[in-house]
Amino acid sequence: MTSHDSDGPAGGDAPPADGYLDMDLLRFTTAGSVDDGKSTLIGRLLYDSKSIFEDQLEAIEQASHARGQDDGGVPNLALLTDGLRAEREQGITIDVAYRYFATPRRKFIIADTPGHVQYTRNMVTGASTADLAVILVDAARGVQTQSRRHAFIASLLGIPHVVVAVNKMDLVDYDERVFRAIVDEFSGFAAKLDLRDVDSIPVSALKGDNVVDRSAEMPWYQGSTLLHHLENVSVAGDRNLRDFRFPVQTVIRPDQSFRGFAGTVASGTVRPGEEVLALPAGTRSAVETVTTLDGDLDEARAGEAVVLTLADEIDVSRGDMLVRAGNLPTVATDVEAMLCWMAEEPLQADRHYLLRHTTREVKAFVDEVVYRVDVDTLHRDDADTLALNDIGRVRVTTAAPLFFDPYQANHETGAFILIDPYSNATVAAGMIRGEALSPDAVGREAARLERTAETRMVSPNVVWEGHNVSREEREAEQGHGAAVVWLTGLSGSGKTTIAREVERRLFASGVRTMLLDGDALRHGLNGDLGFSPDDRRENVRRVGETARLFFENGAITFCTFVSPYRADRDRVRALIPPGRFLEILVDVDLETARERDPKKLYARSDAGEIEGLTGVSAPYERPESPELTLDTTRQSVEEAADAVLAALAEAGITA
Amino acid sequence: MATARYRTSHLRTLEAEAIYVMREVAAQFERPVLLFSGGKDSIVMVHLARKAFFPGPIPFPLLHVDTGHNFPETIAFRDRLVEALGVRLEVASVEDAIAKGRVVEETGPEASRNGLQIVPLLDALQEHRYDAAFGGGRRDEEKARAKERFFSHRDRFGQWDPKNQRPELWSLYNGHKNVGETFRVFPLSNWTEMDVWQYIALDDIDIPHLYFAHDREVFDRRGTLLATTDFVELQPGETAERRTVRFRTIGDATCTGAVESTAATLPEIIQEVAAARQTERGGRHDDKRSEAAMEDRKKQGYF
Numbered sequence: 007m008t009s010h011d012s013d014g015p016a017g018g019d020a021p022p023a024d025g026y027l028d029m030d031l032l033r034f035t036t037a038g039s040v041d042d043g044k045s046t047l048i049g050r051l052l053y054d055s056k057s058i059f060e061d062q063l064e065a066i067e068q069a070s071h072a073r074g075q076d077d078g079g080v081p082n083l084a085l086l087t088d089g090l091r092a093e094r095e096q097g098i099t100i101d102v103a104y105r106y107f108a109t110p111r112r113k114f115i116i117a118d119t120p121g122h123v124q125y126t127r128n129m130v131t132g133a134s135t136a137d138l139a140v141i142l143v144d145a146a147r148g149v150q151t152q153s154r155r156h157a158f159i160a161s162l163l164g165i166p167h168v169v170v171a172v173n174k175m176d177l178v179d180y181d182e183r184v185f186r187a188i189v190d191e192f193s194g195f196a197a198k199l200d201l202r203d204v205d206s207i208p209v210s211a212l213k214g215d216n217v218v219d220r221s222a223e224m225p226w227y228q229g230s231t232l233l234h235h236l237e238n239v240s241v242a243g244d245r246n247l248r249d250f251r252f253p254v255q256t257v258i259r260p261d262q263s264f265r266g267f268a269g270t271v272a273s274g275t276v277r278p279g280e281e282v283l284a285l286p287a288g289t290r291s292a293v294e295t296v297t298t299l300d301g302d303l304d305e306a307r308a309g310e311a312v313v314l315t316l317a318d319e320i321d322v323s324r325g326d327m328l329v330r331a332g333n334l335p336t337v338a339t340d341v342e343a344m345l346c347w348m349a350e351e352p353l354q355a356d357r358h359y360l361l362r363h364t365t366r367e368v369k370a371f372v373d374e375v376v377y378r379v380d381v382d383t384l385h386r387d388d389a390d391t392l393a394l395n396d397i398g399r400v401r402v403t404t405a406a407p408l409f410f411d412p413y414q415a416n417h418e419t420g421a422f423i424l425i426d427p428y429s430n431a432t433v434a435a436g437m438i439r440g441e442a443l444s445p446d447a448v449g450r451e452a453a454r455l456e457r458t459a460e461t462r463m464v465s466p467n468v469v470w471e472g473h474n475v476s477r478e479e480r481e482a483e484q485g486h487g488a489a490v491v492w493l494t495g496l497s498g499s500g501k502t503t504i505a506r507e508v509e510r511r512l513f514a515s516g517v518r519t520m521l522l523d524g525d526a527l528r529h530g531l532n533g534d535l536g537f538s539p540d541d542r543r544e545n546v547r548r549v550g551e552t553a554r555l556f557f558e559n560g561a562i563t564f565c566t567f568v569s570p571y572r573a574d575r576d577r578v579r580a581l582i583p584p585g586r587f588l589e590i591l592v593d594v595d596l597e598t599a600r601e602r603d604p605k606k607l608y609a610r611s612d613a614g615e616i617e618g619l620t621g622v623s624a625p626y627e628r629p630e631s632p633e634l635t636l637d638t639t640r641q642s643v644e645e646a647a648d649a650v651l652a653a654l655a656e657a658g659i660t661a
Numbered sequence: 662m663a664t665a666r667y668r669t670s671h672l673r674t675l676e677a678e679a680i681y682v683m684r685e686v687a688a689q690f691e692r693p694v695l696l697f698s699g700g701k702d703s704i705v706m707v708h709l710a711r712k713a714f715f716p717g718p719i720p721f722p723l724l725h726v727d728t729g730h731n732f733p734e735t736i737a738f739r740d741r742l743v744e745a746l747g748v749r750l751e752v753a754s755v756e757d758a759i760a761k762g763r764v765v766e767e768t769g770p771e772a773s774r775n776g777l778q779i780v781p782l783l784d785a786l787q788e789h790r791y792d793a794a795f796g797g798g799r800r801d802e803e804k805a806r807a808k809e810r811f812f813s814h815r816d817r818f819g820q821w822d823p824k825n826q827r828p829e830l831w832s833l834y835n836g837h838k839n840v841g842e843t844f845r846v847f848p849l850s851n852w853t854e855m856d857v858w859q860y861i862a863l864d865d866i867d868i869p870h871l872y873f874a875h876d877r878e879v880f881d882r883r884g885t886l887l888a889t890t891d892f893v894e895l896q897p898g899e900t901a902e903r904r905t906v907r908f909r910t911i912g913d914a915t916c917t918g919a920v921e922s923t924a925a926t927l928p929e930i931i932q933e934v935a936a937a938r939q940t941e942r943g944g945r946h947d948d949k950r951s952e953a954a955m956e957d958r959k960k961q962g963y964f
Binding site for chain 1 (some may be wrong): 673674675676677680681684685688689712713715716717718800819827829830831837838839850856
């Protein structure tokens with residue numbers, strides 16, 4: 007059936023003892039169901055490259071025999087690749103399993119993932135680190151939905167190389183026309199995707215044709231065997247060596263004489279003497295040394311784990327990124343991304359997640375699902391949310407800026423995961439397409455740039471590990487928790503009156519408090535801002551940051567702001583730990599508010615003196631699920647204050 | 662020491678991956694610890710930890726779960742290494758756990774203390790409030806480990822739930838946890854036995870002489886060559902004899918099998934491993950108890 011090809015891979019030989027210094031590493035993913043012969047194919051690669059040990063073989067022979075699955079003395083090779091007892095009993099594979107084998111040329115890591123529709127998340131996981139994808143197509147059944155799904159995921163995850171293994175050629179009499187028809191059909195589909203390097207190989211995993219050894223049955227096929235292809239495909243050029251990006255993992259400071267930044271070079275290269283810029287601070291310095299235990303290096307390249315020392319004492323910590331001054335990543339808090347949802351609980355747009363990107367973690371909202379992709383047809387469907395195994399395009403807003411490149415240009419700085427802050431589970435995998443620039447975002451961005459032209463890098467980076475006395479210590483000492491109580495509502499609704507009453511009562515019982523009032527802050531900190539949507543947004547952003555400072559100081563901080571935009575309030579919420587931000591809607595009839603009109607704003611609006619008054623000529627977006635709603639059309643100030651105090655006690659902030 | 666750089670070498674790729682993982686743990690956790698058995702995998706981990714934090718010291722202690730059934734060479738090697746590096750060593754003793762009644766010694770000629778390591782290990786993690794423990798586990802070792810994560814979540818009871826593990830994408834590791842929960846972290850996940858040996862040769866790492874061929878009194882127990890020590894009694898029909906052997910793994914002396922070998926240098930060992938037709942755990946008596954033996958031990962909190 008098969009013959010040894012003298013020019014083929016030497017997979018049958020054990021690696022020579024001294025050849026290993028020249029070996030490199032190839033990570034590939036296989037996706038497919040048992041029906042496609044995937045497990046058999048992997049079993050064949052391991053078996054024919056002599057990577058299966060006798061005791062492993064004995065174990066599966068025993069197991070095959072015990073279950074009556076041995077077919078004519080050939081053990082069920084699929085048993086080699088399914089691990090856990092729960093799976094063996096159910097006869098399915100439910101997760102990514104990693105397999106290893108080596109030839110004299112290369113070490114291989116196989117991320118073996120099952121192919122059913124419900125396992126998209128496993129395919130994505132396996133594909134995230136792969137250099138190459140093997141897509142299995144059953145020659146007798148042709149290109150199936152599942153093959154198309156694999157191709158889409160390979161494209162989405164930017165796997166540089168794809169091999170279409172047309173399996174079970176023995177069942178179609180090794181007919182070249184069958185192979186060609188499948189290759190044509192696959193190519194037609196792949197043309198719609200972003201696949202750069204696609205090869206096709208006719209194989210029979212069961213019989214061994216063109217897997218490790220060249221087939222005698224298909225003289226019409228002149229190309230490589232699968233293993234020969236895996237051994238020779240060039241992956242050296244796949245890494246981004248242009249754009250120097252160094253996410254700092256940890257600071258190494260054994261004594262006063264040494265301060266170095268440990269990390270793995272995400273992309274590009276750097277040499278001593280070269281100027282670098284630290285993000286987010288924007289400070290400049292030069293690399294002094296590339297330090298390792300094996301001695302200082304004259305260069306650090308993508309993928310290498312090193313310690314960099316700088317010529318100047320600049321402030322750099324975990325989550326910061328060193329880059330080259332003339333080659334910056336995008337710095338933004340609004341990004342567009344493709345997202346694969348991995349949790350049973352669907353995506354919720356009104357709650358925050360933790361977004362982990364390089365060595366950085368920030369709070370994030372998924373503001374919008376732009377569309378969901380039907381992975382089988384590539385159709386873009388309208389969707390409000392993403393459920394388990396869904397893939398879609400989204401807009402994400404983060405509480406602090408990300409420093410990123412588009413995923414397709416740089417996997418290391420374009421990938422992120424979302425973590426549920428309550429369950430701690432990893433709920434989604436994201437691939438950044440770019441900065442989100444909707445028409446009004448473009449305007450906002452221009453305004454922001456104008457305001458911060460010289461200091462653009464000094465964006466709201468809020469890393470709070472550095473407090474000398476932590477909030478927790480302050481809380482323990484003062485005997486009550488800190489919180490931010492945000493009162494939102496129309497002018498004249500009673501926000502400030504209620505907050506003053508509550509603060510008075512708390513202060514009387516020894517509670518540390520602070521009140522930030524809209525008008526007061528507009529006299530100082532925010533004196534440069536008007537009432538345009540952009541300025542209102544910036545107003546609320548500054549107030550949020552200020553509130554957070556008082557919060558970290560242990561105070562129950564009251565903020566009384568009209569704050570008409572939901573997204574702005576949510577951004578403040580994202581700054582504060584869950585359970586410590588109380589959004590209170592101070593609700594009132596517009597007529598009642600007009601009657602009160604404490605600042606004569608309604609009168610001036612009616613007289614045409616001011617424009618853009620919330621509730622009259624500018625919109626007010628009501629909170630969707632505030633922690634508390636007060637109705638001051640009916641409630642007295644005392645009753646409203648009682649309700650706020652009760653809410654604070656219920657949240658466990660005051661005793 | 663200026664070792665030549667093998668930029669694209671698979672060993673340097675694996676090394677960088679392990680260093681990255683160790684630094685993530687140091688940054689994400691408050692009290693990590695490195696589980697040190699005295700075997701080659703844990704020695705390689707210590708070597709990688711030196712590299713990860715150089716020129717600083719290794720920022721976490723070592724924890725040895727001591728079954729009391731050690732080869733004396735293992736303990737001597739351990740103590741030398743700890744002294745040379747100036748790291749703190751904690752010992753969790755199975756002997757003490759038995760004395761305190763925390764665990765009950767197995768009886769009979771095939772008694773093993775391997776399973777008994779779980780309680781003193783978990784006790785030590787709790788006592789010192791370690792929140793992440795590095796283990797030398799590799800995915801190639803055993804079927805149950807093929808799906809193990811780099812960051813493996815354990816519940817408050819130290820247990821591993823195969824259905825409740827987080828997907829790991831790219832190099833983004835999620836170490837978030839609730840109070841009382843811990844992680845086991847496996848920096849060598851993607852290494853094979855061959856990679857470990859090649860790396861030991863590449864970086865010229867010192868390992869105990871037990872790994873090299875030497876003359877020793879051994880006996881055959883159901884296909885496993887066990888060394889005669891104070892901890893094992895010969896059963897009827899078993900006879901001890903001197904043979905030239907070496908150990909492929911170093912664990913509890915009562916269940917760690919030797920192999921007949923004349924490989925006395927690292928290149929010879931690599932040659933031998935390359936030609937081997939048995940996995941290194943093939944010499945582990947305890948894994949043979951049932952098809953799912955490892956999975957069961959893992960669920961309870963084994964390494």
